[in-house]
Amino acid sequence: MKLPQVVERFIETQHIFDSKAFAECFTESAIVHDEGKTHNGKEEIQQWINHAMEEYKSALEPLNYEQSESKGVLTANVSGTFPGSPIVLKFHFDFNNGQIQDLKVTD
Template structure:
């Protein structure tokens, strides 16, 4: 009997994250829109604060504006991978936004070496 373990959750260290995810997170933290955008497929979608941004133009606009009115730091907490295409990164944010602190999941779906979907939520 063969057991399919491809959807099993596996804890992953920062250094073991897929390159697209690591590059995006570093670029997003430093607000490097150009570097972050290169990690997305042409038809990618990003959902943040309940709003979905589709395609590179909308994602670029979102990246340029996201959190721009606030100063904050991010701290990597943990990550879980599910199969070859799903990565859930938990980060702690602290800053001058309403509430001052938040733990957010960055849920990535990969298409090959690029991000095809990102959902940011508590």
């Protein structure tokens, strides 16, 4: 499956638990929507993913990817130390200049 470079980096940094490199996949003004919360900007995104990495130790296994213009949807099997693991989640991306501008995680 062919993934955009930033999505490959998004998955890779998740797997190596590097919250700083993960946050670098996003624009300065990026927004993340996950678990009913909104995280604005790289600093909040890095704090969000750092907590998630420590708490859940999750890994993503891509199942499908679809892209239309500046938007993409990654369907992935997500496993980790959270109740209900593994679970299939959808990562809805909006890209800007090769970086993630907006991310919404849904089940």
